[in-house]
Every structure is written in C-alpha cells, then in structure tokens.
Amino acid sequence: MTTPVIESPQNSNKAAKADPKLANAWKTKSGAELTDAEVLAMPDSEYMGPKQVEFFRAKLNELKNGVLSNAGETTEHLREDTSIVPDPADRATIEEEHALELRTRDRERKLLKKIIQSLARLDNGEYGYCDETGEPIGLGRLIARPTASLSLEAQQRREMKQKMFGD
Template identity: 30%
Template structure:
C-alpha cells in the first residue's frame, strides 16, 4: 500500500511546504533589495567636494541620476514583494489577480512576486497593444 502524503495541498499547484519556500524567498529578496536601495541612495547623496570642472560635475550629476533611477526601481520591487507577502495572510498567494486561477509553480520560481499567470499577462499585453494602435 502506498504511503499517503500528510502535506496539505493549498491549491492545484502549491503545498504548504511550497508556500513556506516562496515566503522565505520573498523575505530574502526584500532584504536584498532594501540593502541595494540603501546603498544606491547613500551613494547618490554623498556629496564629495565639488568637481573641479564642468565635465566632472556633469559626470557626477549623471551618476546621481542613474543611482536614483536604480533606487526607484528597487523601491517599486519592494512594494511588489510586500504585496506578495500580504497575500500569505489572506491565502491568495499563488493565485492570479486577474482570473483567480493558480499561477504555475514554474512562474513563481522565476518571479515569486508575480501578480498574474502567464496566460492572463499575455492577454493584458495583447489588449494594451490593441489600445495603443487605436
């Protein structure tokens, strides 16, 4: 007789063990992004002596702008991660926000903060493409 698994399946794709795996990944990713964000903001805000010439000054301003863009992207990703983490509390982690259907484990492995299944995301992109052409 085959041994029955005692692991509760939350939906078609994810077990409780899977959920814990993804939660830990998200927490680690959030910690990593916060560290990068803080580093980039600190680097952008450091105001060493004013560069000697305009070319050096322009280079410093360009570097600061680049670091601020990176920090903005990291902040947005942290918000997406926080949103995904909140879904653990509501029991909605791993479910597509557009359809309510399970998101594949493979997609969650690549982007555990994803909001949509591949199919729904492709549908949204097709609809956006049509509206741009109008």
Template identity: 45%
Template sequence: MNAAQLAFFRERLLNERKELEEHLKEVKAAISSHERDSDEADQASFEEELSLALRQADRESRLINNIDAALKRIENGEYGYCEETGDPIGIARLLFRPTAKLCIEAKERQEQKEHHYRKTRGE
C-alpha cells in the same frame, strides 16, 4: 500550493526584499557622501551616474512594494492564484517572478491590450 512551497516563496521574497533594501541604503549613502567637484566634466559624469542610480532606486522601491503585496497574499492565502481568473499561476512562473499576480494567459492578454493601446495612440 502546500505549506512548504508557501514557506519557500515567503523566504525567497523576504531575502530579495532585504537585498533590495541594502542596495537602496548603499545608493543613498553614495549620493549623500558625494562632494561637489569644481571640474565640470566630473560633475556632469556624477550627475549622469546619479540619474541612472535614481532610476534604478525607483524600480527597486516599486519592487519592494510588489514584494510586500506578495507577502500579504501569502498571509491571506491568495498567493499563487491569478487575480484576474482565480486560476493557479504555476510554480514555474512564480520561480521566475515570485511577485506575479497574473497567470501567464492573463499576463499575455494584458500585454496585448497595452500593445494595442500604444499602437492606436500612434507610438
């Protein structure tokens, strides 16, 4: 991967990280600003919304960690290469998922193993 491509992905990852951080701040502000309602239906509705927001925030926090790891791989010169095989991941896959650590073939193998494992556990 050339320097311009690395710069493109670095900027894209930084922008995505910034957007996620801003959204997490909004979620935290919404949670902290909520006042308890005396109406049980309103409170139940808020708690359901809160549950969804917390799951979303958890996913976004994990994505921020993945973004940080991808940025570290850019700095180390390892970005764009499969952690399993060492082969190039491919620009198309990185455009779709800039935090990708595995080439498509390795990812497919991983998913097949996970599917097989779930299947053997009876899920």
C-alpha cells in the same frame, strides 16, 4: 530581438520529476531549505501547500532584504559623493551616475511594493493564483518572478491590450 521560450509549468515539472532524489527531497526539508528544482519536482497536489508557502515566503523576504540593503547603500553613496568638482565634464558624469542610481532605486521601490503585496497575498492564501482567472500561476513562473499575480496567459492578454490601446 528573439522572444524567450517559456516552458509551461507542466513540462518543467515532468523534467524535474524524472529525478527520484528531487521528487522526494521536499518531504524531509523545511520549505525555506528547498531549492528551486526541488520545489518544481513536488507533486501537483502540494501546490501552495505549507512547504511551498514557506519556500516563497523565504524567497520574497530575501528579495525584500536585498532591495532594502541596496537602498541604504545608495543613500550612503550619494552622501559621500557631495564634493564639488570644478571640471564641468566630471561634474556631468557624477550627476548622470547619480540620476541612473536614483532611477534604479525608483524601480526597486516599485518592486518593494510588489514584494509587500505578495507577502500579504501569502498571508491571506491568495498567493500563487491568478488575480483575473483564479487559476494556479504555476511554479516555474513564480520561481522566475516571485511577485507575479497573473498567470502567463492573463499577463499576455493584458500586455496585448496595453499594446493595442495604450496605457
């Protein structure tokens, strides 16, 4: 298995800043209308400014609505599929599908908790900054994982500790 190469926020910002259209697009749009590339092209001085806060709030709310929608669909799907199937193999298949769907929803439930925490961090001005170091997390990481609360380096240190000492 290969490890994905993650560009540092500085490198990805420089690539986006090369396009003058992207570099100035953020000035005329609301934060919710901005694209990922336009946010990455914003100057470093705008980090977690009002437009970026609005951008990430919209992104987190969209993610939250998707998770809630999926939860409703699961409930309906499980209600529909309550028919009794006489064949043991078919019944086992249906039960396995239900178990898989419930595990997926459990992961989404945990994600929903992180989304709500991230929205609260946006409200109190802590969003975008590492919980451990207080340094900026970086736009690239936040766009890829809007619920991130640790910088890449702090996350790597935490994972290394977990690997060495267990959970």
